Amino acid sequence: MDFSDSMFSIAKQCFPKATIVIDCFHIVQRLCEGLEEMRLRFKRLAATEAKKEAAAFAQNEDRKAKQRAYYRKKHPRNKKEHRGRKRIRKQKYKPTLLANGETKVEMLTRSRNMLAQSGDKWGESKKERARILFEQYPQMKEAYSLICKVRAIFKSHITRKEAKEKLHEWYKEVNACTLREIKAARNAIKGKEEYVLNYFLNRSTNAAAESLNSKIKGFRAQLHGIADIPFFLYRICTIFG
Known part of the structure; x- marks a missing residue:
């Protein structure tokens, strides 16, 4: 089952002798939800930064246009005079592109499904996007690394006791970081740790x-x-x- 309290109470009342297992899929999903919150937070910041950059560019172009208009007013053109270049027009804003040809907002938007997958399922384009993403946002790299460690624990064929030891080591790593979204997911797992560890009894899902x-x-x-x-x-x- 998942982390739903309502489903948990139903299972306890209807099946009092059953062994409740928190599905490993829902554990990783809960962690990925924390990573998704981080992605959206960074995306909002990147969008705000892009708007400020576009506004600053437009303001700079307006200033240049006013300077050119003032110059033309002070130095009127002689109709018989031939000019060698065309009149300078306002330039169109071009956002800053990353190494893979995407803007920060585009990269963060297209990283949604990529971050929910394991790294061994990425193609070449996703690997390149992940490399740039983790260079720009080291916090997301740290969060993704912590999620991969949980995946590795559940993929390992170990006993319940060994899984508990590895999970407690993972708790310590999360305590050392400053990622509030991952810490919130850690607290959800820690609150139902016994039911999470029941997965290693029969590896049932x-x-x-x-x-x-x-x-x-x-x-x-x-x-x-x-x-x-x-x-x-x-x-x-x-x-x-």
Whole structure:
């Protein structure tokens, strides 16, 4: 199950003898949500910085235009005089581009799905974008590194006791950092640590239940609603049973 308190109370009441396991997918997802908050925060700052840069450029162009107008007023042009160059016009603003041809805002926007993936799933373009992103924002590199360490813990075939030791080592690393989003995710994991560690008993996940739930939702959407609930349940049992 996930970190939902309502689902937790339902499971405790309906299945009092069951072993509750916080799915490793939801643990990594919770950490990625913290990284997503960081990405959005840096994106807002980058957008504000880009607006200020564009405004400063426009102000500078207006100042140059006024200077040229003043010069033309003081030095009127003789119609018979031939000028060798064209009149200087206002230049169009061009934002600062990074090494991969993207602006900071574009890079942060396109990094959303990339940061939710493991590094071994990145292509060449994503690797280049990640390199530039982590150079520009070292805090995001630190946060992503901490998430990768949690992924490595859950991928390891270790006992519950060994997993607890590794998880406590990870807590210490998070304590040493200054990333409030990752610390908030750490607190959520620490609050339900016993249920998180239950994963290492049988390495059980709710992937099958999530898959079935997705199929049922898709089947319901195809029917555009349900008129006869018993018949709908019968069809689900027949198709997916």
